[in-house]
Amino acid sequence: MSEKLTRPLLLIGCGKMGGAMLDGWLKSGVAAAGVHIVDPTGAAPFQGRDRVTIHAGADDLPDDLDPEVVVLAVKPQQMDDVLAPLARFAGPETLFVSVAAGKTIGYFERMLGAEAAIVRAMPNTPAAIGRGITVCCPNEVCSAGQKALAERLLKAVGEAETVEDEALIDAVTGLSGGGPAYTFLLIECMAKAGVEAGLPDALAAKLALHTVAGAGELAIQSDEEPAELRRNVTSPKGTTEQALNVLMREQDGLGPLMTEAIAAATRRSKELAG
Template identity: 50%
Template sequence: MTVALPASLLLVGAGKMGGAMLDGWLKIGLPLARITVIDPHPSPDMQALAARGLVLNPALESLAPQAVLVLAVKPQMLDEAAPALNRLVGEGTVVLSILAGKTIANIQERLPAALSVVRAMPNLPASIGRGVTAAVGSAGLTAAQRDLAQALLAGVGSVEWLDDEALIDAVTAISGSGPAYVFHLAECLAEAGRQLGLPADVAVRLARATVSGSGELLHQSDLPAGTLRENVTSKGGTTAAALDVLMAADGLQPLITRTAGAAKRRAAELSG
């Protein structure tokens, strides 16, 4: 099924995630001339796109209601931004929010004209087209509007639609914040290598290649992660000795569970 791209799209906030999503939309064919970006501190990349036709930081009063309004500012900035944005929400506008912790009700309270809202949680690998986004739609979202949101979100990776908005905070804790956990794992592996006597630069390269290569193997394989782990592990070998530590009762699983729990609680605190 071919989904028509929006006639106009306003991106409010073009930081790392907003910019990554914009890159994805350009790759699926959304013309620069249909895109408006509002960002008080535009990056050199945004300024370069503006030179090619992107509309950057126009006076909001000069804009008509948009086909798609994307909220990608920091969650704490929603209250400040909302009054000026509400007039840009028309009857058919899809509001696509990637604001952590901000519920559909939060958004509709601040943008009373917004009948069709998609609350989404992407993650940073969207910047290379390998993100994963979980999304949930408001009661007023039509099938065609959901298809449009799907096309936009799929431009930066895979998409998982949820029936229960309450699950978004858990998504934030797992896939939204998850890349930071993986990057920290690479840091920890490198530091462990240094403490075992490897030159620091060698330890960093080994750790980065191990984490990125293992991730790519997981991506390309149909096997469960547990099976891949078992395939690396010889009985009585070095990996088995290491896993005895990682898989102990006080090992990695309870630590990751506590880690994700902290992120989920913070997402809930940002609501309102």
């Protein structure tokens, strides 16, 4: 697989997620053949950027445009209207990548035709700072090169993994898709508990934020499993052990709560997929 696209990339939607991905592609050089953006808001942050052309609507795209990849980064409820004028690009030589929650490969095959090469992807919001994690699933039309290309594009904003079983995307949505929100809630709860324990608001907020961020980075960089890292900071009969005795309760501790929460999100993802 070439490290760079040899034909233009077409990005549909340049909001927070689309913009984060585009910024990564431009910085990495993968989109060396140029990028066409369709976004009615004007994609202001990218106006005037080298090799970037912005269009208000798909009807404004050049007749001779032959994109190597079409990335769909619009809300799921907009997808029906968005796909109609893009069907002319569908075929085995153009890869469609969707980051819209709940829209299945089967949906895109119905809308674009059975010959369309499609990758369904579920990123998360840390992609905005290049620290996202995305899981993608290709359809049977995708070539090995197109699968590798999809990963290459997604890795421009963080880590990326490929699965062959699309059913796993619902659990991915429940775990990593919504995971940043769970983590932000953890920070909120830790800060609030710190205030209840007597800390000033600002100090409690800073301690909670940097503790979660630092622990996450330590877990990434360490060769040890999270469970071992947890044990490393838990002295017998110490303060951390007392807290963990609450958080690790079998019936109502953090483990059962998180299992229930991710299961609920996974169920909702399946409902949205129809």
